Amino acid sequence: MTFTRRETLAVGGAALAVAALPAKLMASTADLIAGVTGGAAASSDGIELTAPEIAENGNTVPIAVSAPGAVAITLLAGGNPTPGVATFNFGSGSAEQSASTRIRLAGTQDVIAVAKMADGSFVAAAQTVKVTIGGCGG
């Protein structure tokens, strides 16, 4: 199979467009994380975000998050009309800094968890959830 110059350009252009898409998503994810941390860098160690890969119903998507040693965990969904989902503030009586809940997602998007650790540093995790039916009404 040989490519003409024209075909090569077309294929290359399409590949570029595909490559640019995730980069755009990543940028908004980074912006959201920076919004919580106040611009401080967030590492990815020590936080675990459990979300389904595919959620058929965007009205109830089960999410679990765990970050040992965290004082607060913020959940964000960048593709929703309002990105904030919930903030868990852990008190001294909590055994393990983990929580699970059910959230609404308007469409396929990244779910982000940002944890503030006791020493003031931040850790963050993100996972893409594919949503078949959005959960924000019309």
Added chain:
Amino acid sequence: MAKGVKPRVKVPKKADAGEAITIKTLISHKMESGQRKDSDGNRIPRSIINRFTCAFNGTSIIDVTLEPAISTNPYFQFEAVVPEAGEFHFTWYDDDGSVYETKKAVKVA
């Protein structure tokens, strides 16, 4: 929306001193997000539970800020330490100012 709100909490009845237990809470609530429209195209005003707290004998365990992106009938599961016998105190704060409370006692074996 203060009708039909019923908190449900699952806490073990007994625990060892210092044991970590799992607590599950559910409260029936519409959690109207403020995004939906009724059949006439009017926006349905937001009406959600915006805060949930759990404390054991006055010690805070978890304090959650809820946004409209939390599903109908908000469900939470989390872990708590039981240092001594006592009572878990759960509180939900509604947008309309209502406060829903429930208590569960735990014995130490």
